[in-house]
Amino acid sequence: IQLTQSPSLLSASVGDRVTLSCKGSQNINNYLAWYQQKLGEAPKLLIYKTNSLQTGIPSRFSGSGSGTDYTLTISSLHSEDLATYYCYQYNNGWTFGGGTKLELK
Amino acid sequence: EVQLVESGGGLVQPGSSLKLSCVASGFTFSSYNMHWIRQAPKKGLEWIALIYYDSSNKYYADSVKGRFTISRDNSKNTLYLEMNSLRSEDTAMYYCAKGGYGSGYYFDYWGQGVMVTVSS
Numbered sequence: 001i002q003l004t005q006s007p008s009l010l011s012a013s014v015g016d017r018v019t020l021s022c023k024g025s026q027n028i029n030n031y032l033a034w035y036q037q038k039l040g041e042a043p044k045l046l047i048y049k050t051n052s053l054q055t056g057i058p059s060r061f062s063g064s065g066s067g068t069d070y071t072l073t074i075s076s077l078h079s080e081d082l083a084t085y086y087c088y089q090y091n092n093g094w095t096f097g098g099g100t101k102l103e104l105k
Numbered sequence: 106e107v108q109l110v111e112s113g114g115g116l117v118q119p120g121s122s123l124k125l126s127c128v129a130s131g132f133t134f135s136s137y138n139m140h141w142i143r144q145a146p147k148k149g150l151e152w153i154a155l156i157y158y159d160s161s162n163k164y165y166a167d168s169v170k171g172r173f174t175i176s177r178d179n180s181k182n183t184l185y186l187e188m189n190s191l192r193s194e195d196t197a198m199y200y201c202a203k204g205g206y207g208s209g210y211y212f213d214y215w216g217q218g219v220m221v222t223v224s225s
Contacts, residue, residue: 029212030211033151033211033212037150041148042215042216042217042218043200043215044215045212045214046214048205048211048213049207049211054213058152076191086149086150088150088152088211089217090208090210090211094140094152094155094164094166094210095152096149096150096152097149099149099150
């Protein structure tokens, strides 16, 4: 399964509601996770199984979707959220999307 | 606190071999699937290998199948990645990661990574 993330680069302001998209080439059956990677750091799990929030992750992060289309939403952008976000499917094999880099406008 | 500490990286020549290690602590290592994931410089993430908690199953990305071998020693809380016939395209940061609850097919904790550079 191939994953396509859009946009590849997103400029937003602190306080904005931000939506990142991830589309699979086949049905992912909700086996979709989201990772955040800040510059120079290892990735961190935000969301697993489409909408389950990992322990310790702020509630402004949420996930949704079904079938082939999934979304990560940040309800109110904080400056510390600037990072690259990757979706990852584990329904059929194990595949990452190409990433969305979130920068300050 | 879950900790994963990779080691064994370095600069090697094309065609050579290298073995990475990942020492785990803070959880019952023998109960969880483990993964290796890599990231080429300024590129995205690439999953490369999975080993079940009891070593009963191992899976590899096509890009490394036949050249890399994942293994684990539950008595030492250690995960390994043996890399043979290394190519320049294997140059990357290599991360070990703990499988999450349930299937263990996603990862809930990552190490800080170890750099492997393949160059003559």
